[in-house]
Amino acid sequence: MSNYETILVEKDAAGTKGVTLITLNRPKALNALNSVVLTELIAAFAEYQADDSQLCAVLTGSGEKAFAAGADIKEMSEKAAADFYLDDFFSPWTSEIVKKTRKPWIAAVNGFALGGGCELAMMADFIIASDNAKFGQPEIKLGVAPGMGGSQRLTRAIGKSKAMEMCLTGRMMSAEEAERANLVARVVPQADLLADTLKTAGTIASMPPMAAIANKEMVNSAFESSLDQGLIMERRIFQILTASEDKAEGMAAFIEKREGQWKGR
Ligand code: CAA
Numbered sequence: 001m002s003n004y005e006t007i008l009v010e011k012d013a014a015g016t017k018g019v020t021l022i023t024l025n026r027p028k029a030l031n032a033l034n035s036v037v038l039t040e041l042i043a044a045f046a047e048y049q050a051d052d053s054q055l056c057a058v059l060t061g062s063g064e065k066a067f068a069a070g071a072d073i074k075e076m077s078e079k080a081a082a083d084f085y086l087d088d089f090f091s092p093w094t095s096e097i098v099k100k101t102r103k104p105w106i107a108a109v110n111g112f113a114l115g116g117g118c119e120l121a122m123m124a125d126f127i128i129a130s131d132n133a134k135f136g137q138p139e140i141k142l143g144v145a146p147g148m149g150g151s152q153r154l155t156r157a158i159g160k161s162k163a164m165e166m167c168l169t170g171r172m173m174s175a176e177e178a179e180r181a182n183l184v185a186r187v188v189p190q191a192d193l194l195a196d197t198l199k200t201a202g203t204i205a206s207m208p209p210m211a212a213i214a215n216k217e218m219v220n221s222a223f224e225s226s227l228d229q230g231l232i233m234e235r236r237i238f239q240i241l242t243a244s245e246d247k248a249e250g251m252a253a254f255i256e257k258r259e260g261q262w263k264g265r
Contacts, residue, residue: 009047070138130175
């Protein structure tokens, strides 16, 4: 499926082998996340996950102003509490996108990442931000609170004090502050954001694919388990990887001083 209305999808983006670029494409609404965006992102991530030729994805926003300015306020203003509750509103962002995308993906945050936009960026494996990026959880100003993980993922990323301040005041955080607070991996000039992120994604796509999934799974488990459970899980996955063809190839390639040729198993 590639006839999308609210997103753009490009495989081997800008000639970067193995990298799928997904672009939120509602620039007039600052890429606000409505239910069509959600449905299309679920399909695009499923397509990425299923395509063995694509090994890393990048999610960004169209236009120079916003990654995404949040869940679509106009759409939400028309819903009743019962609709939100009965539909378990916002649930598929985690259950359909985060949990089902085992391959790596990066958020390239190119401007406002507010509310659901900040929360969507935090669902990625890591964030690279442009120097004009702004992060925030301003839901309180709308009489609500984060609903796509902001109170949980932001707190885990930057700690209680800063997360609490952001949620209670709704203030925005600059890219520079976000880097200091460990919310983002790196900040780059806006003009370089896409090229830089695609290059990083290309590096990941050149790695042994099964090892990439395993590394992602291990780091994520640090958020879900005790240290003991996490360490056991890490050792078991490491031990399983040693049975892979790519382990034999990777170690032989090192010893023979050549590039590895990966099979993905
Ligand atoms: N939903 C729907 N439309 C939005 C939107 C949103 N979250 N954010 C911006 N837009 C629309 C505006 O309504 C406007 O459309 P019109 O031209 O049709 O009026 C267009 O995008 C441009 O926006 P502005 O004119 O407001 O642009 P600005 O440069 O003056 O301000 C901004 C930029 C500070 C980001 C401002 O748009 C803003 O505050 N947006 C809302 C941010 C927000 O509150 N996000 C949280 C939403 S709730 C949420 O996400 C819940 C959750 O936890 C998942």
